[in-house]
Amino acid sequence: MRLLLFGAPGVGKGTQAKLLSIKFNIPHISTGDILREAVKNQTELGKKAEEIMNRGDLVPDEVMIGIIRDRLIKSDCQNGFILDGFPRTTKQAIALDKLLDEMNINDLKLINIYADEEEIVKRLNNRRACKECGKIFTLSEIQDKDECPNCHSRTSFYLRDDDKEEVIRKRLEVFRKNTEPVLTYYEKKGKVISVNGFGDIEDVNKKLLNALSK
Ligand SMILES: [Zn+2]
Numbered sequence: 001m002r003l004l005l006f007g008a009p010g011v012g013k014g015t016q017a018k019l020l021s022i023k024f025n026i027p028h029i030s031t032g033d034i035l036r037e038a039v040k041n042q043t044e045l046g047k048k049a050e051e052i053m054n055r056g057d058l059v060p061d062e063v064m065i066g067i068i069r070d071r072l073i074k075s076d077c078q079n080g081f082i083l084d085g086f087p088r089t090t091k092q093a094i095a096l097d098k099l100l101d102e103m104n105i106n107d108l109k110l111i112n113i114y115a116d117e118e119e120i121v122k123r124l125n126n127r128r129a130c131k132e133c134g135k136i137f138t139l140s141e142i143q144d145k146d147e148c149p150n151c152h153s154r155t156s157f158y159l160r161d162d163d164k165e166e167v168i169r170k171r172l173e174v175f176r177k178n179t180e181p182v183l184t185y186y187e188k189k190g191k192v193i194s195v196n197g198f199g200d201i202e203d204v205n206k207k208l209l210n211a212l213s214k
Contacts (some may be wrong), residue, residue, distance in 0.1 A: 055169035
């Protein structure tokens, strides 16, 4: 099973990708995670990506395509994968098609998780990350807590730049402008499955599995 998970930033697609990864025993490949890791390690790519992401912009296509190629040729992708955060432009989608063609893969499906934009802004603005372990919590989860439930660091919660309202709105705008054509691209190929992302994690997951079994 080869899946692309598609949806605006903050729609909860990362969480759904992890659940599908466990269910079908295929790797969840999050380009966001790969990039954040590079930023943390301050690699050459990481430094470049950090500057771009802090502006709320997208990392250049050629950088992203290189990262994806390196990842998909690894042996754990033999029986499938879930790509999360890629492709974000039609140019990337065309490059991905070319790569999959070379790999003789033709069963790709795009899962489109959609949600209301104001709901997304509210949801992201209510998140706090732990400076030490990187785990993300909702405000209600850490209410009255001054230590991280995951790593027990004290006063380590902060609002990530990515989750600030101004940056979220910019990212949503970039998303609309650059990535909605990707959806159209795959719709024309008849490869899109759309699921409403509003609701709790389990409900959305059930809807997803149901749609995939059809
Ligand atoms: Zn922590």
